[in-house]
Amino acid sequence: MNNLIYKARMALRDVMEVNIYSQGNDKVFLTVFPELVWEGTEKTQPEKVVRNVIGRLHDMDLDVDGGETAVKTLLDSGAVEIVRKAA
Secondary structure, three states, rough: OOHHHHHHHHHHHOOOEEEEEEEOOOOEEEEEEHHHOOOOOOOOHEEEEEEEHHHHHOOEEEEEOOOOOHHHHHHOOOOOEEEOOOO
């Protein structure tokens, strides 16, 4: 398992609303399932959950490709690439 996918999984190990995967080309992708956010929590807002997920990646020196547009992509159930944070 490459280091990037390992760090991403460790950063998000207790977040159920995400899927982290690789297609075997050393790129790691993230998807968020906004529909799961509402289970058990009436007032949770999907955008806050997505931003929390990105914040956890930042804590592990990772980021998502696309910056602010990645938030919209994730909210629309799209996939974004996880990258190492720029120095």
